[in-house]
Amino acid sequence: EPEVTQTPSHQVTQMGQEVILRCVPISNHLYFYWYRQILGQKVEFLVSFYNNEISEKSEIFDDQFSVERPDGSNFTLKIRSTKLEDSAMYFCASSEAGRREAFFGQGTRLTVV
Amino acid sequence: GQNIDQPTEMTATEGAIVQINCTYQTSGFNGLFWYQQHAGEAPTFLSYNVLDGLEEKGRFSSFLSRSKGYSYLLLKELQMKDSASYLCAGLAAAGNKLTFGGGTRVLVKP
Numbered sequence: 001e002p003e004v005t006q007t008p009s010h011q012v013t014q015m016g017q018e019v020i021l022r023c024v025p026i027s028n029h030l031y032f033y034w035y036r037q038i039l040g041q042k043v044e045f046l047v048s049f050y051n052n053e054i055s056e057k058s059e060i061f062d063d064q065f066s067v068e069r070p071d072g073s074n075f076t077l078k079i080r081s082t083k084l085e086d087s088a089m090y091f092c093a094s095s096e097a098g099r100r101e102a103f104f105g106q107g108t109r110l111t112v113v
Numbered sequence: 114g115q116n117i118d119q120p121t122e123m124t125a126t127e128g129a130i131v132q133i134n135c136t137y138q139t140s141g142f143n144g145l146f147w148y149q150q151h152a153g154e155a156p157t158f159l160s161y162n163v164l165d166g167l168e169e170k171g172r173f174s175s176f177l178s179r180s181k182g183y184s185y186l187l188l189k190e191l192q193m194k195d196s197a198s199y200l201c202a203g204l205a206a207a208g209n210k211l212t213f214g215g216g217t218r219v220l221v222k223p
Contacts, residue, residue, distance in 0.1 A: 031209055033209075035211075041215075042213050042214065042215050042216070043156065043200065043202075043211075043213040044213070045210045045211060045212065048208070048209050048210060050209075055208065055209070056208045056209065056210055058210075091155055091156070095209070098208075098209045099144065099204060099209055100161075101146065101158045101161050102158070102209075102211065103158060104148075104155040104156050104157070105155060106154065106155050107154075107155050
């Protein structure tokens, strides 16, 4: 069964460093998303991406965040200068079409120290 | 803000039925998803309701009433592996953003 894959599964980084989280969405899906979940809290929307551009972003997704689809298969989330409060599980998701069920990857646990 | 409310925790016995309720602001959303999330894992899709009524899928059923801003997920013939968090998520009226509730942790006891 096709699945969304994310790497790495865990990342520890020092405050102020840049991190890139990588995702390979399901191959025939057209919409891509990043969500995050701080430990013990709700899953929160960060950004959606369609047709090589951001279609929607939340207040969390400030200038420190960026997304890119560098080639036909990868979808990345970059955090330019990490803060302690960026520590969370970051989930990539994709959907075949808009307003359809999104399938989530296994997540990258980011720890900022 | 646009809230999705669901109970924090429920306990049920193996083989029983459990109903997890979810309420939301009707003006904010135009569809309701249910996801299952085991601790430390990704949410996995269970069901999607965009029209009023009951959708049945094996041991899982989901109901939506758009006028009341109310949905429930029904889990039948509970198994130990059903112990997990169940997340209610509203689809925005415009766009593709999901707004999640805090999740209901279901504990299935023997």
